[in-house]
Amino acid sequence: MSDNTDNNMTSPACDAKRGFFTLYDCGKSSQAQCSSCQRQLCLEHFPQKLSRCLECEAQALTPAPALASEHETAESVPQTHLDLIKAYQQRDQLLTEHKGSAIYLGTNLGQYYQAYDLRSFDIELSNISDLADSPDEVFFDS
Amino acid sequence: MNIFEPRKLYNNLSQEQQQFITDKGCCDSMSAHKWIRFLEPICRYDQLCDNIAHTVGKWLAFSFFAQVAGIIIGVMFETILIPAIALVPLVILGLIYRSVQKKDVNDNLRKTVYPLINVLSLEIGNRQKITLKLNFDKELVKQAIVKLPQSKPKTIFYSFDIIEASTVFKDGTKFTWKVNDVIRKRTRQNPRGKTKTKYKLKRKSLINLNFDTKVYQLSKANLKLKKELGKLTESADKICYKQTIKQSYDGTTGELNTKEMLSTMRVPYQHLTQGAAT
Secondary structure, three states, X not given: OEOOOOOOOOOOEOOOEEOOXXXXXXXXXXXXXXXXXXXXEOOOOOOOOOOOOHHHHHHHOOOOOOOHHHOOOXXXXXXXXXXXXXHHHHHHHHHHHOOOOOEEEOOOOOOOOHHHOOEEXXXXXXXXXXXXXXXXXXXXXX | OOOOHHHHHHHHOXXXXXXXXXXXXXXXEEEHHHHXXXXXXXXXXXXXXXXXXXXXXXXXXXXXXXXXXXXXXXXXXXXXXXXXXXXXXXXXXXXXXXXXXXXXXXXXXXXXXXXXHHHHHHXXXXXXXXXXXXXXXXXXXXXXXXXXXXXXXXXXXXXXXXXXXXXXXXXXXXXXXXXXXXXXXXXXXXXXXXXEEEEEEEEEEEEEEEEEOOOEEEOOOOHHHHHHHOOEEEOOOEEEEEEEEEEEEEOOOOOOOHXXXXXXXXXXXXXXXXXXXX
């Protein structure tokens, strides 16, 4: 991990996309740059304990059994993140296999998700849903 | 492999988690990451128990044959000592196997429900809750008996709703998933007068997705495909997708197919276009 910054106010938004069938912007402030994909990411998508972001880890791992602890590379990745990596891996496999079926709701897709051939809908999630996340709530403690 | 490890893991579980294992299910509404924190230790415990049951099972089979050999040798040499010695590991291994199997958790929790919650955690907001009702206690009791039109004499059907899940995705899509198991118990008497019982499991997994028409509308292209699917219906405020996955297994248990489920859930998205939201 590189370039950790304490000032969240000035840092750009996280480049990662959440969602499985519908992808949307993460919405959090970026904290570090992934050395593998060069994207600016928040701590949820690039936990400090990993050497690269969750999505890069997911792409690097071979198909794994249902529970992450059964994974061959379990020693190199902290336990708490493995199951989430597995979910990203499933997303990657499904969306690569069925290109063009998933949707992106947002305005800044970027190059990273080109392989999925996403259909981009110019809709802000805040306009359609009142399910906005608490900014302080992270998925896992890192 | 440490045979006392499952006990240690079990004792480290919270009271609610231990209750889940005892009751073989639960019903609650929590956020995805709370569900993951709740289920992850249970899945790990189940995995360890399965590994131990597998190894102990093999040794148990070996001990059984050793016991048979011990009895034969004992009869030949007119001694009770050899069969008695051979009986010791058989009893110990039997007790370990029984205790592990007694607190066994259904594999579908580890192999399907848990991975699916991880997937849903990506699709829903952090604060959005997932309502989950799990009941893997498939005891063939009178209360579970159902009468079906195809019921024949000496055939009994038991019905169980093993999984019920519902949540709302971040884009406003309402998701519900129900899994119903029907176990057929058929008793027959063979010509020699022996009674034989056979079980067959028929599983229906119903997936329901209700899309918000503010976000999506049904694509006017691929109309033929939509007709073929016959699963997509449109009304003023929602686009409804219903699909049932049917599976059948010999016996009373079977593994749910996560990949097939995710592929099924993906289908309606390819027929959707941008809705009217601004």
